[in-house]
Amino acid sequence: MANFPVVDMGKLNTEERGTAMEMIKDACENWGFFELVNHGISIELMDTVEKLTKEHYKKTMEQRFKEMVANKGLESVQSEINDLDWESTFFLRHLPVSNVSENTDLDQDYRKIMKQFAEELEKLAEHLLDLLCENLGLEKGYLKKVFYGSKGPNFGTKVSNYPPCPTPDLIKGLRAHTDAGGIILLFQDDKVSGLQLLKDDQWIDVPPMRHSIVINLGDQLEVITNGKYKSVMHRVIAQTDGTRMSLASFYNPGDDAVISPAPALVKESDETSQVYPKFVFNDYMKLYAGLKFQAKEPRFEAMKAVSSVDVGAIATV
Numbered sequence: 001m002a003n004f005p006v007v008d009m010g011k012l013n014t015e016e017r018g019t020a021m022e023m024i025k026d027a028c029e030n031w032g033f034f035e036l037v038n039h040g041i042s043i044e045l046m047d048t049v050e051k052l053t054k055e056h057y058k059k060t061m062e063q064r065f066k067e068m069v070a071n072k073g074l075e076s077v078q079s080e081i082n083d084l085d086w087e088s089t090f091f092l093r094h095l096p097v098s099n100v101s102e103n104t105d106l107d108q109d110y111r112k113i114m115k116q117f118a119e120e121l122e123k124l125a126e127h128l129l130d131l132l133c134e135n136l137g138l139e140k141g142y143l144k145k146v147f148y149g150s151k152g153p154n155f156g157t158k159v160s161n162y163p164p165c166p167t168p169d170l171i172k173g174l175r176a177h178t179d180a181g182g183i184i185l186l187f188q189d190d191k192v193s194g195l196q197l198l199k200d201d202q203w204i205d206v207p208p209m210r211h212s213i214v215i216n217l218g219d220q221l222e223v224i225t226n227g228k229y230k231s232v233m234h235r236v237i238a239q240t241d242g243t244r245m246s247l248a249s250f251y252n253p254g255d256d257a258v259i260s261p262a263p264a265l266v267k268e269s270d271e272t273s274q275v276y277p278k279f280v281f282n283d284y285m286k287l288y289a290g291l292k293f294q295a296k297e298p299r300f301e302a303m304k305a306v307s308s309v310d311v312g313a314i315a316t317v
Contacts, residue, residue, distance in 0.1 A: 010038035025135040032232030033216045041120045049117050052110045057161045060105050061088045086171045086238040088161045094118040095155035121185050125251035149254025160246040165238035173236030178296045179218040180288040181252030186214040192244035198233040223276040226261035255282040277304040
């Protein structure tokens, strides 16, 4: 845990910029995850988001979760459960069109603060994509342009709470998976842990740090970088004490964005050809929906068959 990469973004504007960029590069190549401090999102905003998220769970979600547990008899399971997660969630879409105001469960203050938080996260995601471009030797804006498609990126937040679980050895908070999309920005509970990533065949805790944002890379960045960066399996272990809050915001390509290895990275690699397929993002998401909790490699293979269909004719901006 001591070695988990923690990047101080404040250093990007100092003479230590090179060191910070190198740390991001190493994290992308060897971890698929890193944690950001001094990321520019105000502590006051994060504290309000946390307070209102926890209040909303208590008021609106907690009783529903208890009823679900009772209905499914999950309090008294004797063997491992592999087809559900011990989590209470809802999803907010921000881009291309927000649905935050349509969620009748949210009170006005919570809606307002989540919109504000999403705007800050969107800026941070786009800044990070440009930092990745710089490290990869791609022109500034390359990743943002690829993600844009014809209507702009998809961006949304999965708000999750992981209540105390009597049998965490039998039910995962969230089963192991890689994320399908682009770049994921996570604001997680700093008191109740549970997030783990798989590195060198070992499950490693992602340390909870107050006011940090955890970044992880999705499958699309593995494809675009031709495998230079990897999406990484991760999971949430349920805990016997405390409810863990998690707000994971996904900055993903637009539905019709055409994803393929960046030509500059194919030329630079030792392989004679690109390793990954070319496909339309929405086609990948349709495949992923049924295979989320399985290995990613067969998904990439399946997309090679789909990519024999010409995707070059789709307009991109």
